[in-house]
Amino acid sequence: MADNESTKEPEEKKAAAVERSTNLKEIYYQRAFFGFVPGAVLILFAILSWAYPSAAFAGFKWFFTIAGPLGVIYGIWSLRESKKIEYHELICPFCEEVNVFTEDPGDDVRCDSCNRQVPIVDGEILQVYQVRCGFCSHLNFYSDKSTGLICEECDRVIPISGEDDPLAKETFDKFTTRDDDNPYDLILLDPGKKTELMISVLQKMLALNRNQVKEIMEATPSLLLTRVPFRKADMLSKDIIQAGGRADYSVTKDD
Secondary structure, three states: OEEOOOOOHHHHHHHHOOOEHHHHHHHHHHHHHHHHHHHHHHHHHHHHHHHOOOOOOHHHHHHHHHHHHHHHHHHHHHHHHHOOOOOEEEEOOOOOOEEEEOOOOOOOEEOOOOOOEEOEEOOEEOOEEEEEOOOOOOEEEEEOOOOOEEOOOOOOEEOOOOOOOHHHHHHHHHHEEOOOOOOEEEEEEEOOOOHHHHHHHHHHHHOOOHHHHHHHHHOOOEEEEEEEOHHHHHHHHHHHHHOOOEEEEEEOOOO
16 A cells, blocks of 8 residues: 655664564574574584594584584574564554564554555554545545545545535545445456466465365356455455456355
8 A cells, every 4th residue: 555654763763673473583583593504514624623533624623623512502492482482463454464573563563465554553553444536446545533635546636534525525434434334245257377376375365275276166157155245355355356366256146
């Protein structure tokens, strides 16, 4: 979302200070690897240098003897530290994907999945609103923290505030789309020709194995998900379209 928000530099630094648990865990794993592997090699050289004093590298035997175990100890310490990482889940209000941090963010953070800035004030996630571009009809999102909004699709400015200006308010009302609280069913109409890509998309979406996904693709039209929020149905249908297929979603009909 190309949200033209005026964010102060200290706030950006504060948001950046909140680390993602997965990133921190990867750092510790890398440290463990670069501790264990060189350490094990140096221990091997230490054993050889003590066993064969006449070897060319025997003059470094004390270095090997000390550095090798230190490397292994550092690797063990890194693995132990990775076990202490805390996991605080944050559900993105735009795409509903889970982001995991080492602590609860006190300010805006960027979603790993949709790359949108999640609006947060004092640790609370703000409600996001839908607004449809009056030029290209693309659906955009904004929050109470937004001071300006540019359409993701056509890059035109979308008015999102105009309480003190009757003309601006009229324009705002024309653009705004209210949140849709109805549950939706997502239907696969055509899997398209990019079979492998579609299988990958549906496996991630439905958490099914390859054979189950292929059966769904062969039986189109197929009901993929039922009673999902509008934003999720819209986002998933776009994923299918990008993979070369066709999908549709409609309000769930209660029996």
